[in-house]
Amino acid sequence: MDQITYQMFDLTGKKAIVTGAGQGMGRSMAEALIGAGATVALIGRGQNVVETCREIDPTGKAALPFLADLSQRDQIHRVFDEVMDAFGGELDILVNNAGIQRRHMPEDFPIEEWDEVLAVNLNAVWIMAQLAGRVMLAKGSGKIINIASLNSFLGGTTVPAYTAAKSGVAGLTRALSDDWAGRGVNVNAIAPGYIATSLNTALIGNPDREPKILARLPKKRWGEPDDMKGAVIFLASAASDYVTGVTLAVDGGYLCT
Template sequence: MYSKDMLKGQVAVVTGATRGIGKSMAVALAETGADVALIQRSENEETKREIESLGVRCEIFHCDLNNMESVRSVIPAIANEMGTVDILVNSAGIQKRHPAVEFPEEDWDQVININLKAVWILCQEAGKIMVSKNRGKIINIASLVSFQGGITVPAYTSSKGAVGQLTKALANEWSSKGVNVNAIVPGYIDTDMNTALINDPTRSRQILERIPVGRWGRPDDFKGPVLFLASPASEYVHGHLLAVDGGWLGR
């Protein structure tokens, strides 16, 4: 699908790559030659080992995305150690479910911090590097609830709606500076975040009935989209929210 050396010599930064969609995207970038910096809180080195087996460099940079001081310093640390930042993929995110009248403020703050504020700071710090060299790719992960309201997830919906708008705002400023800022919108994907829905026979059936392709998405379904947005193929794509949803939004 893409050249093995398409991204050779570039440094890609990925959050949320210990599992699921983030892991598949990080591996895809490595499969096409990019060196990869993984921003993660855990000590899990499974993704790092898989990437290194592909013959490229991979380093883990520990960061708590709920700690803004830590978030602010991680991109400069990556650039210092790995030379630069060419690609940023903001995949990490959390979800908290409560009825709106009972939603705890602490959960609201955590979701907004990790899903939105940390994304903003990482974009800003990476943008400083990319704008200065007139080149770069930023790929945020939005959600179906960037367009829809969701149920019992007011903080998640608010954060992902804002990620979509942030993507457009940054594209408006940085597209003329050679920096592409876009977002991927996952549909219903078979990941840990959706375990409760998958295990609920009624909701799972209702969801499948609406997905035209007739199946839940898989993390590897995101390899092609992330490579498109990270590659020269998307040079004229700016501020776009690319739905990878099996046709859900078109139903």
Template sequence: MDSLFGLTGRKAIVTGGGRNLGRGIAEGLLQAGAEVVLLDVSSDIAETARRMGEGGAKVHGVQADLSDREQLRRAFGQALELLGGRVDILFNNAGIHDRRACLELPVESWDRVLELNLNAVYQLCQLAGRKMVAQGSGKIVNTGSMLSFIGGYNATAYAASKGAIAQLTKSLSNEWAVHGVQVNAIAPGYMDTAMNADLKNDPVRYPQVSARIPAGRWGTLEDLHGIAVFLSSRASDYVTGTIIPVDGGYLAR
């Protein structure tokens, strides 16, 4: 099993890796033995990386606003340098949400959501894909959403971006599978993170959402460890072009 699921010696980049879902993903990869670079907009990402590596794990922090295309290119190059010029795993997780209704959502806000949630993902996939195709192996995992499947509510820009992530994942999988590069996506459900704090405090929506989750609870960061390791390891070498819900059964209800 270690040969299938172990990540010792693998080099990984996780965007948005300093908090929320990205933190859970990065923790799973580190526990499986990967060396990880956290690309995050947070100014204290270097300190976050230092704390995560206190037990001996190899983890680095690179600060960048990935909605700025020049910063993105610089940050990817810096991450590659820290990893010795190789990347085996790219986990595209960084994203934002604007919960305003369509009639109240300025086009500038639409642009901000699509730039980070979709355009930055495309650019990072392209940069990492060039390295992975050349080396004949690699794992790219994009973070979709339940809104990759359903429309949501007051989520026009976010739903559009996450629907596009599903199709981008499939399209890249078709191009790169023959080169030994698997491209998949996860679709987290309602997770107990700061991003969903407003929903957890909503006296109407919170009980509605909770009642639909067959598992009887919201997800935690630990619930992402297993799927992150699986899709990053040899165990998933014949799994590509998929969008896997991690939602406690919400979509099946």
């Protein structure tokens, strides 16, 4: 691979936000962006995001921790302003990763938990994208990467709120791309498959569900958070400048079976 091709994936000097970055996929994607040269604001709800920053960036220069509960709209606006102050008003990449899961049969799903899931998994994605989009549109460039799900394509069982939210994320990705791609801002999504994170603790080791999942997976294994690294670097970099409005499945082949 020649030097010009390598440079397409170089994020040196770029400024990025990753939400839900204290653990799991968010941590891995933040680590990948830093490895490619970006400075990353890691937003998390708990103090673990501070420790994550220390672990992935001992220098304290490339990984900056910010605390916020993204289910609260005022905290979304507050933390975005804090990041912009730290970045000098510049922003090149947004990764909307924060998400929660609640499981109940639809007939028993509490409305309070429905509201909670939609607040984090869809409303926060929209608000962060709108705030970031304004900054990016002003300079005529930027990459927004929303984290969708297999449930953006499939129904899922006991997860009606999650499926509704993630279907909305895929649709929002297309809608924003329609309006912003011609103005320099690419909006795409990544749809992770069955990744071994805290969102899937109810499935990992489940004697009924796990064998069925693995039987359908051509890769024959659970995904790991690090499996997200290549996709996020591609969509954040110049390598994907002509890719927009796409929901990219990183699912071990689950959707093709």
